[in-house]
Amino acid sequence: MLTALLFDLDGTLTDTDTLHLQAFRQLLHDHDGRELTQAQFDAQVSGRSNGELFAELFPHADKAQCQALAERKEALFRELAPELKPLPGLLNLLDHARAWDIGMCVVTNAPRLNAEHMLAAMGLQSRFEHVLVADELARPKPDPLPYLTGLQRLEAVAGEALAFEDSLPGVAAASGAGIFTVGIATTQAPERLIEAGAKLVVKDFNDPRLWELIEAMHG
Template sequence: MLTALLFDLDGTLTDTDTLHLQAFRQLLGDYDGRELTQAQFDAQISGRANGELFGELFPLASAAECHALAARKEALFRQLAPTLQPMSGLLRLMDHARAWDIGMCVVTNAPRLNAEHMLDALGIAERFDDVVVADELARPKPDPLPYLTGLQRLQARAAEALAFEDSLPGVKAAHDAGIYTVGIATTQPAQRLLEAGAQLVVEDFNDPTLWALIETMHG
């Protein structure tokens, strides 16, 4: 029985990696003239929480400076994203979940300010039962804690849930939480998502294989 849907945010509910790449490029360029390629972004940055990431990007900066740099980058991102478009098929899936009384939760490594901004920009903030922000927990993705927290807040069991993720850390987190994980192939090749633990990879939420899976879980 399907009782819960847990969604990553960036790259899953909406395709935002291009905007994040632009924000990082501006930040790094302003800071020390560094350049950032798409390949570097995909391999080293996409899907990761800011805490550890900014320590790696700015090894000589203090913790306070890294925090300020992260805040600046996220402010740049929000400026670049006044409105956003939902991933194809997302609203159809959310309507289905509402009709079947299936709980829905966002599980994200993004800061809460970003999460709130993005959900408002998408016009879907009120549709979710909860928003789990990994920065507010002891451990972010790829640790399973954020997804285990999402299950707890929805009062759902892993065996009755689906998780949707586009990043390798996110797929690992959901898989290690014991949730059937659907990879969304927006930021990573399908093979890499499968290797990280995804049991199914789709292009978007209209994929017939996803809907066949949902029908099977309905029993």
């Protein structure tokens, strides 16, 4: 039985990594002239929460300085993303879930301002019962806590849920919570998502294998 769908946001509901890369590049260049390659971004930045990430990127900055830098980077991102397109097939899946009374939740490492901005930029701000922001919890992804919290909010159990993730920390978090995790191959190679714990990897929400899985879970 399928009773819950839990979604990451960046790179899962919409493909935003290019915009985040641009914002990070501008921040680092303006701050100390540093460069950031696509490979560095994919390996060290994508999918991580700002708390630990900015402490790592700016080891000589104190907590308040790191917070200010993070806020500046996210403001740059929002400026770059006035409108966003949902990933192909997403709207059909959301409609299907509503028709079948399946609970839906966003579980993201993004700050709340970003999460609210992105959902509004896609016109999806009213489609999810809960929007869980990992920085508001005790531990962010890759810890399973955000997904365990999502299950709790939806009053669902892991065996009756699907999670959708594009990042390695996100896949680790969702699979660590015991949820069948579908990797969305927008930012990582399929084999890396499988290694991190994804049970199925698709390009987008139109993949027939995803719909076969959903039908099987409906019983």
